Amino acid sequence: MSEFPQAVREAWHMVALSSDVRRGQARKITLMDTPIALFRNGEGLGALVDRCPHRNYPLSEGSVRDGTLECPYHGWRFERDGTCRDVPGCSLDNVDISRLSAKALRVCERHGAIFVTFGDAAPAAPPLPPDFGNPDLDHFWWQQGTWQGRAFDAIENVMDPFHTGHLHHGFIRRRDKRHPVELVVESHGNSIAMTIHQSAPDHGIMSRALERDRTCSVSHYYPPTTVQARWEGETKLTLCVTAIFTPATDGTFTPFARFSTPKGFAPSWLKQGAIRLFLNPVVAQDRRALEKQHRVMQHFGQPRFVSGPGDILEDRLHRLWKGETIASGEDPPVAARL
Template sequence: MAFPKAVTDAWHMVALSRDVKRGGVRKVSLCNTPIALFRSEAGLGALVDRCPHRNYPLSEGRVHEGALECPYHGWRFGVDGACEAVPGCMTETRSDAKLRAETVRVYEAHGAIFLALSEEAPERPDLPPDFGNPDLDHFWWQQGTWEGRAFDAIENVMDPFHTNHLHHGFIRRRDKRLPVNLIVTHFDDGIAMTIEQTQPDLGLMSRFLEKDRSRSISRYHAPTIVQARWEGETKLTLCVTAIFTPATDGTFTPFARFSTPKGLAPGWLKQAAIRLFLAPVVKQDRDALARQHEVMTHFGHPRFTSGPGDILDLRLHQLWQGHRLEPSEEEIVKAEL
């Protein structure tokens, strides 16, 4: 199996609620399993994307009479997977277990749709702090499916050193660095890196979006969520929750939820500003992950060397694999970013 059990056993975000409207069908991929999501009067359904009859992809069907109809012979499946009708036949099919489509557990909250492929997943996804905090303005940003591995994307966002170089001018600068303290702490299902610095970053983004800065924290909540928080002297300036859903071995679907304190500026304005500044940075990361994946695919496997800046790498990998970290004292590393 390509993914650790801890990953296949977890809940994963696969779509925004607004992308699966009533009467709509959407194909998603999760850990190499294609799934048909659909919404009818009966609610939201998720079926493994293969008709139990003759293996036609159900995601190419339509929602009809409250069920998902396969385009091939028109069998209809309810949100619970039961076969509601075999057109042309008078037989009652609902209670016939062998005609059922395979269902996947669904959970929907905060404008997001989550799926669990495994029975071993807990009852609900475990969401990070402030994810649904009503005192903050939230908006979602979605970028389709990217080339590369979900784990490499997680490492990318947890790694501050690439920001001076790959994102030169946007986030930080490669020619002018600031002294920082990197503080690493372990917590129940993850690891956090706090960056303490005396002034905001020298890139464009901070100059426009941040007034003052005392610290930023990136927390990895295994297996697929990274939450970055920027805090000024007194309070939270911006919280970004990034979710990296493994779609296939070589692709992933990232989702980002931006949360900001209410009242500073209207939500739409903040949204426009964040999108404007972030778009080039996101593109740089997207291209880098695709190039990295191309090289790993060419050589048949990844090969990584850890340098002095790769403070978290082994531990990120352990968490991804489902291991827990021992409680430890905070570590402080001095660096220039």
């Protein structure tokens, strides 16, 4: 059994894109070490723990028939709420069918994303960050398969500006041409944001191409698994990226990113192409770094981190991840070179 904090276990988690599970299809996903069979019938989505209650065959390998998920082994059929509807060759007339149910999980679909929760006390729908469904913006989803590493370390990576000039040298910032910046951290009790104020744009090619009129960028962590980065120009938003890091197992996670840009400045497909082109190498660098970091932590049995002067969020990310609240307020600005 994996060791995720209770707050993480009981939250809503994005597990797939809507387009990954078409009507009449079933698909297996893994959330915090639990395999889940997602399927879609004419009424909507079902999420069943991926274990047939009969002889424990994986339900995700079944087919959707007459709106139910049919187990490939003996053909028992299950509704979206887990109710057993059919045991082929037998009558269910005098059978207590509640004993035959598959375990159903709460599932919810918003803006092209599928969310699942194990938590009975989770809110009716997943809380979403600002602009997630804003119709005035162009949005597109980007998914990257399953990565090696811990979801929490990926969150810390995205919230950490100090690796961008070094690991992503040339793409986002440059290690040989650092800019003076002012970092402002704002704690909101159950989330935290870091704003980077700088007077000149970054020297990396990606920053030059995509966010020329940027005046500040904000990274906001919404626990447990969402980070939203916003690049603001003189008057308006230029780019907003919402990254969601879903823990698949203790040592793997599934990242999803939603890109939102103002309508009108260029056609959506062109923006998508440009963003993918520039971001691909950056994402690959992060992916490799998280994998290597994870291998070292596994080798030594556990993480053992020393925080330096750039780690200005201190333990607050980790405390929020665990479901704690943090004292609200703004830290004094920190001068740094990025």
